[in-house]
Amino acid sequence: MKTTLHLKLNGRDAALEVAPHARLLDVLRDVAGLTGAKEGCGEGECGACTVLVDGRAVNSCLFPALEAEGRSVVTIEGLAGAQGGLSSLQQAFVQEGGAQCGFCTPGMVMSAAALLSANRDPSDDEIRDALVGNLCRCTGYAQIVASIRAAAGKAGAP
């Protein structure tokens, strides 16, 4: 028994056939084919599945897909710069070494994007607070924080 979910997905109208109890993460990965959001824990602790729903960072592993009805969902695949390449936030992650194994990276970038759209020039403490729901085992967070600091205040961010 499937139902149709209507939403704006990465800026385009989409209609997806989903099971009523489906998690947004599974719908994004398995139905929409957007595998950028990762499942790191499935219980909202690690943040690897972070996406934006109406501009707010949510753990898509805890978010019922049908709750996205009529709303705007942006995944890592939906971030892009003016010319369609990397956004300035993504470029900053590249330049500052914000990714190592990269598994947490899409979620980190999305949490950072939500932060920067609410606060153009966050302090280091505000950056760290915004990342408290995103675990990383590789980087020790130093270069992730540096990436977000570098992107802050830049034109076009996030």
Place this chain on the structure above:
Amino acid sequence: MSNPHFVGVETARPDAADKVSGRTQYIHDLAVPGMLWGAIRFSDHAHARIKHVDTSAAEKLPGVEAVITGYNTPEVRIGFVRDNFALKRDKVRQFRDEIAAVAARDPETARAAAALVRVEYEPLPGVFSLQEALAPGAVLVHETDAKGRPRKDNLVPVRFAHHSGDLEAGKRASKHIVEGEYRVPLIQQSCMGTAGCIASFDTRGNLTLIAKTQIPFLAQKDFNRALGALGLEGRNTRVVVPALGGGFGTGLDTHAYEYIAMLLAWRTGRPVKILYNREEEFAYLSPRQSATARIRQGCDANGKLTFREIEVTQDNGAYTSWGATFPSVMLVPATSLYRVQNISFESKIVYTNNTYCQAMRGYGNPEITWPIESSMDELAELAGLDPVEMRLLNSNQPGETTPMGLKITTCGLQECLERTAAGLNWKENRGKRRNVKRGFGLAGLINVAGGGKIYRSDGSGIILKPDDYGNVNVSYGGVEMGQGLHSVLALTIADTLGVRPEQVIVNQTDTSTCPWDVGTHASRGAFMACNAAVMAARKLKARLLEWAEEIFPVEVEEALAKARKHPGFKEPDFDWRGNCRPGCFELSDGILTIKGAPAVPELQVDFARLLRAIHFRRQGGGTTFAEEAFYEPPTELPDWEKGIGNMSATYAFGAQGVEVEVDEDTGEVKILRLVAAHDVGRVLNPQTLKGQIYGGLAQGIGYALYEEVLTDKGRILNPGFTDYKLPTAVEMGFPIDVQLVQTNDPEGPFGAKGVGEPGLVPTAPAIANAVYDAVGVRIRELPITPEKVLKALQEKRRR
């Protein structure tokens, strides 16, 4: 190579753009046409006889393609002492023992069917602590060894020891002696990307395994042996390594789930994927060992070390992985961190009915640096010396050979200690901030940094294959798991060959296309890969420059002829023809030219054009290129029972120091700042190098303050990040000062040493030493939780 201009420069990683875009494909993202999903039925008991397994209900579930058990599949043995089995028969020895497995159309059906397998057990008493397992008459975890001979005790049959000098004479020469027992907990590697694989067979019985592994070639060997058990002797395993969501030692062994995927794929004739979720990763993937170490060491009246005596007992769990050999690495600091002559090191590795353990970054070194460096501070206090002075007095020096036979080439320990102390204003601060419950602590380290020989070869092969478009395709058998291996490979090849880093493309690691490598562990990745790359790139460059003598004049004549058609063209003021001879050509940044020639386009041959001109040679008889090199470091396989042998081509040193604040009401330890000074030989890419140190530090801090897998009679109580605490960005929100000490090692590629593990080695004792400085209590058991600190403070007040 004389004048590198890419090596040493802060450079973005080649894999970064895909990672920040969500395009990188991990095992989680991969599917193969026709693929089934596997799920495993694990034991309900820590120790029990299996009386009966009933798979009928599981088989009837719609969507199930196969249900296998140890009774209807050939026996597949796992592990280097062959004490483990892909699927268990007769007996389970830990909660995570694999009893049955299912292949089904989707993961939900597979898991549901696995739960329908009915198992009847006869529960047995178990052993869950070192004391229980070592007690006379203890229940045996394994009643027989791999050859079926009866076993008498719960000791794993491997021995690592070292005895040198005269221990009793050392004790007699001591003015001060300290003694203590130190513990480290079971911890989880916590890769953000959980474990998984896809196994598939061709019709001839060859296996392809897409595996989250750090040892593709040893895995190939393991699986080829397993194919033999299926009656497929002589067939081959191709191991393909996808992007890894972290490794940290979890990929150093082959795992039961991988063999189960193989068995299910063979049974069904279809590809089978097994992917652990987080709870399964915690409950069913091997963590890092817990261990207890007794240390005694002494010094003379001047503070010179006189002897060191260590006994380590390690809880192995129910089966043996390579992680059981942690004491092989403990030998390095035990014998060689600081100058000490009279040494005794003994280790016991003990079977219990706890979850079996495996490797993790640092591999025994943090476990043993913890007691050594805690004890160094205690000894300094007894001797009335400052802890830094005490360490400087006993510091290793370049050119020395240690009691283990380690040949120390370059050694930056002294400078690392001095820079760490300077970074903390040690003299002004240590011991002087107790009124505000602030303390300063420091610890040093030694680590293998030029390979770590634990196998008959510690070598690495590499193939460089340029193509017609100026790309250099690299086939390397080691594994990029996030550390930045591909970045430093690209920089090394670019500088050595004379191309730009973006022209270097490192291919996916695949045993069918890459030369052999022993595995990416022991901080050896960059050291081995880049040494092999330098050898291969030099060979390739020499061949290209030979061809240049023929190609360059033809290409330049053509370019000049074209240029002359343009009015106003001026002939280059350079006798290029006269300089077209061996030794005069230069390849740099992807441009072939003649040394000293003016930088005009007509006198430059682009790398791609050069390659095409050789390939499609006008006179015929052209060629394509590939160059292979195999680097075997100048090391020895130690005699493990004697603990002697120069196992690495060079050694990394370092020191870390911290300022902490201890809340005496809550027992909470807060890190205020940290200095990490590391002897890295030479920097290949500052960005990825610092990434290794920052990341290592976070793991060191997790080990020191937060992390512990809790168990009750073998059952894991906290299988998830809700109750297993990893440091977050907030816990890591203190200033970190990374100091890179460059000792330019003669065996290192461009002088570099391995840097993968040192970042987490001395962190815990540095913090414990700082806690002691702040509030006068010595914590000897990790993690240093508020409860332990409070308890120690209460005991101190009672005294």
